[in-house]
Amino acid sequence: MSETILNLDPAQRRHGSNIGQPLTRREGLLKVTGGARYAADHHPDGMLYAALAVSGIARGRVAALDVAAAKAHPGVVEVMTPAHKPALAQDPDAKTNPFMFRLDLLQTDQVRYPNQPIAVVIAETLEAATEGVRLLAPRYDAEPARVGLDGAETFVPAAVGVGNPAEVETGDVEAGLAAAAKRIEATYETPAQYHNPLEPHAIVAVWDGDHLTVDTPSQGLGMARARIAGLFGIEEDNILIRSPFLGGGFGCKGLLAGPQVLGLMAARLVGRPVKLVLRREQMFGPVGHRAPTRQTLRLGTDATGALLALDHHTRTATSTFDDFLEPASDASHTLYASDAIRTSHEALRLDTGTPLFMRAPGEATGSIALESAIDEMAAACGMDPLAFRLRNYAEAEPISGKPFSSKALRACYEQGAARFGWAGRPQNPGGMRDAAGLLTGWGMGTATFPALMFQAQARAVLHRDGTGLVEIGAQDMGQGAWTALAQIAADSLGLELDQVEFRSGSSDLPDAGIAGGSAHTATAGMAVHNAGGDVIAKLAALATGDERSPLFGAGNAGVIARGGRLYRRDDETRSEAFTDILARAELAAVEGRGSSAADPVAQDNYAMHAHGAVFAEVKVDPELGQVRVTRLVGAFAAGRIVNPRMVRSQYFGGMIWGVSFALHEHAVMDRRTGRPMNANLAEYHVPVNADIPSLEAILVEEHDPHVNALGIKGVGEIAITGTAGAIANAVWHATGRRVRQFPMAIEDVLGI
Ligand code: MOS
Numbered sequence: 001m002s003e004t005i006l007n008l009d010p011a012q013r014r015h016g017s018n019i020g021q022p023l024t025r026r027e028g029l030l031k032v033t034g035g036a037r038y039a040a041d042h043h044p045d046g047m048l049y050a051a052l053a054v055s056g057i058a059r060g061r062v063a064a065l066d067v068a069a070a071k072a073h074p075g076v077v078e079v080m081t082p083a084h085k086p087a088l089a090q091d092p093d094a095k096t097n098p099f100m101f102r103l104d105l106l107q108t109d110q111v112r113y114p115n116q117p118i119a120v121v122i123a124e125t126l127e128a129a130t131e132g133v134r135l136l137a138p139r140y141d142a143e144p145a146r147v148g149l150d151g152a153e154t155f156v157p158a159a160v161g162v163g164n165p166a167e168v169e170t171g172d173v174e175a176g177l178a179a180a181a182k183r184i185e186a187t188y189e190t191p192a193q194y195h196n197p198l199e200p201h202a203i204v205a206v207w208d209g210d211h212l213t214v215d216t217p218s219q220g221l222g223m224a225r226a227r228i229a230g231l232f233g234i235e236e237d238n239i240l241i242r243s244p245f246l247g248g249g250f251g252c253k254g255l256l257a258g259p260q261v262l263g264l265m266a267a268r269l270v271g272r273p274v275k276l277v278l279r280r281e282q283m284f285g286p287v288g289h290r291a292p293t294r295q296t297l298r299l300g301t302d303a304t305g306a307l308l309a310l311d312h313h314t315r316t317a318t319s320t321f322d323d324f325l326e327p328a329s330d331a332s333h334t335l336y337a338s339d340a341i342r343t344s345h346e347a348l349r350l351d352t353g354t355p356l357f358m359r360a361p362g363e364a365t366g367s368i369a370l371e372s373a374i375d376e377m378a379a380a381c382g383m384d385p386l387a388f389r390l391r392n393y394a395e396a397e398p399i400s401g402k403p404f405s406s407k408a409l410r411a412c413y414e415q416g417a418a419r420f421g422w423a424g425r426p427q428n429p430g431g432m433r434d435a436a437g438l439l440t441g442w443g444m445g446t447a448t449f450p451a452l453m454f455q456a457q458a459r460a461v462l463h464r465d466g467t468g469l470v471e472i473g474a475q476d477m478g479q480g481a482w483t484a485l486a487q488i489a490a491d492s493l494g495l496e497l498d499q500v501e502f503r504s505g506s507s508d509l510p511d512a513g514i515a516g517g518s519a520h521t522a523t524a525g526m527a528v529h530n531a532g533g534d535v536i537a538k539l540a541a542l543a544t545g546d547e548r549s550p551l552f553g554a555g556n557a558g559v560i561a562r563g564g565r566l567y568r569r570d571d572e573t574r575s576e577a578f579t580d581i582l583a584r585a586e587l588a589a590v591e592g593r594g595s596s597a598a599d600p601v602a603q604d605n606y607a608m609h610a611h612g613a614v615f616a617e618v619k620v621d622p623e624l625g626q627v628r629v630t631r632l633v634g635a636f637a638a639g640r641i642v643n644p645r646m647v648r649s650q651y652f653g654g655m656i657w658g659v660s661f662a663l664h665e666h667a668v669m670d671r672r673t674g675r676p677m678n679a680n681l682a683e684y685h686v687p688v689n690a691d692i693p694s695l696e697a698i699l700v701e702e703h704d705p706h707v708n709a710l711g712i713k714g715v716g717e718i719a720i721t722g723t724a725g726a727i728a729n730a731v732w733h734a735t736g737r738r739v740r741q742f743p744m745a746i747e748d749v750l751g752i
Pocket of ligand 1: 250251252357358359361515517518
């Protein structure tokens with residue numbers, strides 16, 4: 001276990017319910033003072049440095065590597081290549097479940113994408129390892145690269161996302177379109193984006209026989225441990241992964257990535273601890289990305305502006321050797337009511353690394369096209385975009401017909417619009433200029449994200465001195481998990497936050513599941529809640545079954561835990577301190593276990609989504625075509641809010657990514673070589689502070705009793721989904737020009 005001391009400052013002390021308090025990050029002090037140890041901060045004795053050599057071509061084979069030259073370098077200890085590497089117990093190209101992706105672990109000399117690992121140099125210093133990589137001077141037999149959404153034959157994939165059908169139809173879309181009074185058809189393109197968390201993938205691996213200690217960032221420690229056990233043929237119990245903090249994940253650290261395994265293999269090969277950290281440009285290949293899409297939307301309405309048909313078709317790309325299909329059209333399953341909805345996908349195989357989950361996979365790409373198309377449809381109907389959405393938003397999930405929290409969505413529209421001042425919006429585009437002569441536009445978008453639940457476990461202990469301990473193997477990747485989960489933990493035991501030790505961040509603790517799909521607070525939180533509840537139930541049994549207790553005869557159901565005491569629910573004058581109950585029972589501690597999973601009955605009967613609406617103001621220079629987002633107001637309903645400060649921060653992060661999607665982020669492929677041309681943070685643009693002048697996030701109150709007992713939905717991804725479309729719609733409102741290519745470039749805004 002890492003010795004991580006969380007912030008127990010008295011300012012953190014709250015009385016009563018901890019859930020709902022806007023606490024600051026408990027590990028914040030550690031992070032800002034450099035006390036938080038990230039994976040690459042570890043330096044075990046005798047550690048060597050590994051550096052990846054990656055392919056300079058997109059397709060072909062490595063014809064020669066000058067291993068001798070690299071080994072002749074005085075600091076180089078070993079060079080790992082397809083011809084010289086430790087054996088694995090499992091084929092890295094095997095795929096036995098939908099969450100298993102094929103890894104490049106030097107199995108052959110084939111190159112399947114740019115920046116694919118082709119060798120690993122292990123040396124006494126980072127400098128020597130880096131120089132050793134240069135000395136390998138690879139030569140290639142290159143083949144032409146398949147690049148871009150017209151670069152190969154298309155096919156209909158068996159599934160998109162994780163097992164979703166590629167094609168879904170309800171009603172008769174063609175008949176609906178034929179009967180429509182107004183129709184639009186438009187095609188939108190979204191680019192490839194690459195995960196660029198501040199912290200690249202890093203690993204420090206120490207083998208001791210078949211025992212392994214690993215420091216590496218992971219959004220899901222249990223799955224990472226199982227993957228390592230499978231690949232190396234060792235027992236899970238022999239593997240300790242420590243991952244207290246991630247410098248961001250966004251999906252690329254959800255599953256163990258190939259380069260992390262190469263670090264383990266390198267350490268195995270040399271029999272010494274090894275550190276491997278990806279260089280920034282190496283993030284553009286072997287660790288996933290958001291696939292590009294081309295989406296065609298066809299919509300039709302009757303004379304009153306009611307949608308009659310919605311057709312959403314996506315073309316996307318995957319790699320030549322694995323399948324992850326961005327489920328962009330699926331966004332149209334959940335937002336708008338229409339008698340006829342069809343969603344479909346086609347795909348092609350390009351010489352890229354396999355795409356992967358990237359923050360709001362499917363919803364981010366799909367909603368940008370859908371929300372743009374809805375705006376175009378509103379304009380075709382001569383309707384205000386908000387009025388059009390209020391006319392057409394779904395009261396129940398359109399495809400399944402299951403009840404939906406549509407009241408919450410309506411509240412998001414109303415509260416967001418009021419705060420933004422939408423009522424003053426002129427309907428026609430090009431009608432607003434500011435004092436400096438900049439064209440001003442207002443646009444909006446609807447936000448949506450499913451409220452998912454995965455599986456997790458937790459352990460809770462109440463000690464005789466009245467303090468508690470809660471254990472769960474979760475990491476804090478910047479989203480505030482350690483604060484939110486500790487708040488849930490304290491409430492689950494009826495204690496204050498500073499009375500509960502919260503132990504987390506390593507794989508020897510109960511499995512927290514995966515911090516992904518915006519489901520972590522709900523999933524891990526419910527496990528914690530149930531573990532604490534188990535302790536309290538045992539404690540209550542001790543008290544209510546003992547005639548010496550003031551709670552004698554109350555029964556488990558009749559007791560509540562608060563402030564270190566149990567109270568009779570029907571008579572709060574009768575209570576007893578935890579410490580007294582334990583002392584009388586002569587127990588040192590009471591231990592509880594909890595787990596969580598989706599409730600299949602609730603899932604069958606209710607549609608579970610978080611909702612939101614985002615309103616954007618842009619200013620466009622009419623001569624230069626430069627777009628500035630000057631104001632964003634988002635209103636989101638996501639069930640119970642565990643920590644409003646963390647949640648607002650998540651919404652801001654999502655909205656900023658929306659700005660990035662609309663205006664900045666774009667991995668540009670060289671059509672000749674198939675290589676990303678901007679594999680660095682200088683030319684792969686993301687917004688900076690100057691790009692984000694004013695953000696507001698409204699936390700719309702919502703009580704959804706069906707999602708889980710705590711009523712928690714996710715907040716991590718939804719705010720991307722409304723924002724990018726809102727900005728594109730605002731650009732249209734400012735200029736009268738529909739830009740359907742993302743990110744919106746100056747030349748597209750100017751129409752040149
Ligand atoms: Mo997120 S793409 O579910 O880490």
